Amino acid sequence: MNESIIAACDGASKGNPGPAAWAWVVADALGEPVRWEAGPLGTATNNVAELTALAQLLESIDPAVRVEVRMDSQYAMNAVTKWLPGWKRNGWKTSAGKPVANRELVTRIDALLADRPVTFRYVPAHQVNGDPLNAIADQAADEVAVTQLPAGTAHGATALPVPSPARATKGRAETAGAAGGGSRGAKGRSAGGASRSGRSGGTIKARFAGRCHCGKPYAAQEPIAKNPNGWGHPECRTAPA
Secondary structure, eight states: OOEEEEEEEEESSSSSEEEEEEEEEOOOOOOEEEEEEEEEEEEEEEEHHHHHHHHHHHSSTTTTTEEEEEOOOHHHHIIIIIIHHHHHHTSSSSSSSSSSTTTHHHHHHHHTTSOOOOEEEOOOOOOOOOOOHHHHHHHHHHHHHHHHHOOEEETTSOOOOOOOOOOOTTGGGGTTTGGGGGTTTTTTGGGGOOOOOOOOTTTTESSEEETTTOOOOOOOTOOOEEEETTEEEETTTSSSO
């Protein structure tokens, strides 16, 4: 079989551990998305969510089909491509002699990878103009972590999740998208692509649509305010993440 596909998978945890979810998206050989799925995990860590996303993806694909898997989790990728052989030799112990974390999931993925044509590609997360498939999987996992409801083409979804503009990770909000080629000192802008025009009572108008840490989106030009987790609804400034 000469068929080949491209896929991406991602996990999310709101609190690490906290409400978590996994997601994957499968595209054809040209990179055009054709199906996706996301599922809730209840309370779990980010690493569990990332590994579960990979396992769910592999289980959804014909083992004979050649697939390129794109991931933004170096932990999950390294676990199954670099560290696994050593863990097996050491009796499922790390180099420090400690039990391997998430062994059940790693073992599950190891079995799914046996004798099948899979290659892995690391793609950085939350990048402006980053990998589009990773952005879709990231958004799907993020949304389902909040709703804790399964979603995807198998559940009747007729459209893919629409990725928000690259979301700032911890410590990146103040650098206004430097990783995406932006400029911290650009006139009229602040972290998260917000516009300083119309500032009132500590709020500004969002330059782009985004998502607050409460899990609900905000629209472009909607008033937003800075909080410890980035930018979001003014009423969420003092709400816990």
